[in-house]
Amino acid sequence: xxxxxxxxxxxxxxxxxxxxxxxxxxxxxxxxxxxxxxxxxxxxxxxxxxxxxxxxxxxxxxxxxxxxxxxxxxxxxxxxxxxxxxxxxxxxxxxxxxxxxxxxxxxxxxxxxxx
Numbered sequence: 001x002x003x004x005x006x007x008x009x010x011x012x013x014x015x016x017x018x019x020x021x022x023x024x025x026x027x028x029x030x031x032x033x034x035x036x037x038x039x040x041x042x043x044x045x046x047x048x049x050x051x052x053x054x055x056x057x058x059x060x061x062x063x064x065x066x067x068x069x070x071x072x073x074x075x076x077x078x079x080x081x082x083x084x085x086x087x088x089x090x091x092x093x094x095x096x097x098x099x100x101x102x103x104x105x106x107x108x109x110x111x112x113x114x115x
Contacts, residue, residue, distance in 0.1 A: 015074045022067035029064040065108045069101045
């Protein structure tokens with residue numbers, strides 16, 4: 001019997017769970033938005049503006065955006081780890097991806113909260 005030591009970051013289960021949880025958050029938000037679209041078929045700009053002026057909608061939108069960005073991070077990071085072999089290039093791509101996602105989050109918060 002050979003003792004095999006598997007090396008790696010050991011975050012497969014955590015990432016799998018994060019992907020599933022963020023997908024559910026995005027699904028719930030999308031279904032809610034679609035329900036509003038269907039129920040308020042003749043909604044005007046003012047009704048959409050009133051909906052997104054509610055704090056609870058802003059909070060849900062922000063949580064959903066965060067879920068989307070975390071979902072994207074796990075997926076893109078796995079692509080970089082699986083297909084980019086040179087360590088320096090992979091690290092550079094990870095850093096650029098993180099910076100892009102943080103910038104996207106800051107911009108999304110600015111849009112949703114009207115800061």
